[in-house]
Amino acid sequence: MSPVSLSARAAALLLPDWRAASGAPAYEALSDALRVLVIDGRVPLGVRLPAERGLADALGVSRTTVANAYARLRSDGFLVSLRGSGSVVHLPRDLVGRPDPERPGGVVGDDLLDLRKAAMHAAPEVAEAVERAVRYVPAALAGIGYDTVGDPGLRAAIADRYTERGLPTDPSQVVVTIGAQHAIALLARVLVRRGDTVLVESPTYPHAHEAFREAGGRLVGVPVDARTGWDATALETTLRRTAPAVAYLMPELHNPTGxxxxxxxxxxxxxxxxxxxxxxxxxxxxxxLRIDGTPAPPLAAADPAVVMIGSAAKVFWGGLRIGWIRADPDLLQLLLLARPTGDLGTPVLDQLVARELVPRTAAVLAARRTALRTGRDDVVAALRARLPEWDVPSPDGGLTTWVGLGRPVSSALVLAARAEGVVLASGGVFGPDGGFERFLRVPYTMGAADRERMVEVLERAWARVGGEGTGVRGSLAAVV
Structure with missing residues (x-):
C-alpha cells in the first residue's frame, strides 16, 4: 500500500513562519520546522513528504535547501527513503521504545508532566456514582449491550439539565455518544458531503477540524481572539460568501481562547x-466550566435548529467516555442510521455512571469552580510576573489561557519545555491550516506544585528560544 502524500501546498500552509524565529541556515530552520510538525502530530508517521522541487517552489527557496533539510532529517531518523515512495516520515529508533500515547514523536518519562490535554482529575462524585450505578447492573445485563440511542434514564437527565439552563428539552431530542469527539465525527459524516464548505473558528479544537476534513469538508476559518472574541463582520461575510453546509462553533468558553x-x-x-x-x-x-460571570443559555434556546454537543469528560472525568447530541429527532434518526458503520453503541456501564452524575452537575461545578479559579489566578499571575512580555489573558472560565508570545516561536518553546519534562501543545495544533506560532495554550487544571513547575520550565524555555532574541538555532535537534 502506497504512503499517503502531503502535497507541497499543504506543507507550505503548515510552515508559515518557519524562518521567522530562527537564525540558523535555511536548511536547518526548515528541517527543524518539519521536525516540529512530526513531533506535534500535524504530519503523521508514514506520510510521504513532497518532492524536493515541489516544496522548494511552494516555499520560495532553492531545491538545495530542501534537499539538505531532508538529508538532515534522514540523518536524525525522522525520514526514511523508500524505493518508489520518496521521503517518508519516520520515528527515530530511540523514541520508539517508549511511545507517547497521544502524539507519535514524544518520549514518556517517569516524571513527565503532560499538559496537552486540558483536563482535571476525576471529581469525588465519580467514585460515589460508580457505587450507586452497580445496583442497575443486573437489569442492564439482561439486555444485549449494544445501545446506539442511549440509556433512557441518562437521556432524561441530560434533557432535564438543558431545561434547567433555559432550553426546554425532551429525551427524544437526545442521543448519547462515546464522548464529544464521537459526536463531532458522527455529525460530520451525516451533514457533510465531499466538497461541502464547513465554517470553523480559527483557532479551534484540533480534532474537530480533523473530523470535518476526513468527511470531505473544505474548511473556511473565522478568527477568534482571546480578548475581543469573534470578528462578527468576518463571520457574517464568510457565511454569506461561502454558504457552508455546517458551521462548527464553540460560543461559550471557546477552546482554546476562552x-x-x-x-x-x-x-x-x-x-x-x-x-x-x-x-x-x-x-x-x-x-x-464558567468561573466568573453569568452563563448565557445554550445557543439552541434562541434557535431550535441549532445542534448542541455536550460531554461528561471536562466536568466529571475524562475516563468517562460519554457525550451527547441534542437535535431535532429527524436529524437524530439520520445519525442513528449512519452510526453502525462507525460503532455499535455507547458503553452501557459508563452510561449508568453518567446517569448518576448528570443530575448532580450543579454541585460538581460549584467545587470545580473554586479549584479552577485558584488555578487560573495562580498561573496568570505567575506568567505575568515572570514573563511580562507575554500577553496573558485571564479567561472567564474553561481550563486554559491562550497566551500571546509576541514572536512566532511556539513550537520551539514547546520543544524546549519538553526537554525538561513539561509537555504542552504548540499553538499551531489549533489552527485549521497551521499558523498560531505566536500563541501557546497554557492549562491551569493541575495542582499547585505542577503549576509552579510548569511556569518555571516555561521561563527557562523562553530564555532559550525567545526571550533574548537568540532564535532557535541548534535547540530543536538537541531536544528530540
Missing part, C-alpha cells in the same frame, strides 16, 4: 445561518 460570544454576535450568526441554509453545531464541551 472567549464567549456576545449576544449581538449570536443573534447575527443565527440570522445569517438561517438565510444561507447552514446547520449550526454548537460544541459546549467547555461551556459549563
Amino acid at each position: 472567549a464567549t460570544m456576545s449576544a449581538a454576535t449570536r443573534e447575527r450568526l443565527l440570522t445569517v445561518a438561517a438565510s444561507t441554509g447552514t446547520v449550526v453545531v454548537a460544541d459546549e464541551t467547555m461551556g459549563e
Whole structure:
C-alpha cells in the first residue's frame, strides 16, 4: 500500500513562519520546522513528504535547501527513503521504545508532566456514582449491550439539565455518544458531503477540524481572539460568501481562547445561518466550566435548529467516555442510521455512571469552580510576573489561557519545555491550516506544585528560544 502524500501546498500552509524565529541556515530552520510538525502530530508517521522541487517552489527557496533539510532529517531518523515512495516520515529508533500515547514523536518519562490535554482529575462524585450505578447492573445485563440511542434514564437527565439552563428539552431530542469527539465525527459524516464548505473558528479544537476534513469538508476559518472574541463582520461575510453546509462553533468558553460570544454576535450568526441554509453545531464541551460571570443559555434556546454537543469528560472525568447530541429527532434518526458503520453503541456501564452524575452537575461545578479559579489566578499571575512580555489573558472560565508570545516561536518553546519534562501543545495544533506560532495554550487544571513547575520550565524555555532574541538555532535537534 502506497504512503499517503502531503502535497507541497499543504506543507507550505503548515510552515508559515518557519524562518521567522530562527537564525540558523535555511536548511536547518526548515528541517527543524518539519521536525516540529512530526513531533506535534500535524504530519503523521508514514506520510510521504513532497518532492524536493515541489516544496522548494511552494516555499520560495532553492531545491538545495530542501534537499539538505531532508538529508538532515534522514540523518536524525525522522525520514526514511523508500524505493518508489520518496521521503517518508519516520520515528527515530530511540523514541520508539517508549511511545507517547497521544502524539507519535514524544518520549514518556517517569516524571513527565503532560499538559496537552486540558483536563482535571476525576471529581469525588465519580467514585460515589460508580457505587450507586452497580445496583442497575443486573437489569442492564439482561439486555444485549449494544445501545446506539442511549440509556433512557441518562437521556432524561441530560434533557432535564438543558431545561434547567433555559432550553426546554425532551429525551427524544437526545442521543448519547462515546464522548464529544464521537459526536463531532458522527455529525460530520451525516451533514457533510465531499466538497461541502464547513465554517470553523480559527483557532479551534484540533480534532474537530480533523473530523470535518476526513468527511470531505473544505474548511473556511473565522478568527477568534482571546480578548475581543469573534470578528462578527468576518463571520457574517464568510457565511454569506461561502454558504457552508455546517458551521462548527464553540460560543461559550471557546477552546482554546476562552472567549464567549456576545449576544449581538449570536443573534447575527443565527440570522445569517438561517438565510444561507447552514446547520449550526454548537460544541459546549467547555461551556459549563464558567468561573466568573453569568452563563448565557445554550445557543439552541434562541434557535431550535441549532445542534448542541455536550460531554461528561471536562466536568466529571475524562475516563468517562460519554457525550451527547441534542437535535431535532429527524436529524437524530439520520445519525442513528449512519452510526453502525462507525460503532455499535455507547458503553452501557459508563452510561449508568453518567446517569448518576448528570443530575448532580450543579454541585460538581460549584467545587470545580473554586479549584479552577485558584488555578487560573495562580498561573496568570505567575506568567505575568515572570514573563511580562507575554500577553496573558485571564479567561472567564474553561481550563486554559491562550497566551500571546509576541514572536512566532511556539513550537520551539514547546520543544524546549519538553526537554525538561513539561509537555504542552504548540499553538499551531489549533489552527485549521497551521499558523498560531505566536500563541501557546497554557492549562491551569493541575495542582499547585505542577503549576509552579510548569511556569518555571516555561521561563527557562523562553530564555532559550525567545526571550533574548537568540532564535532557535541548534535547540530543536538537541531536544528530540
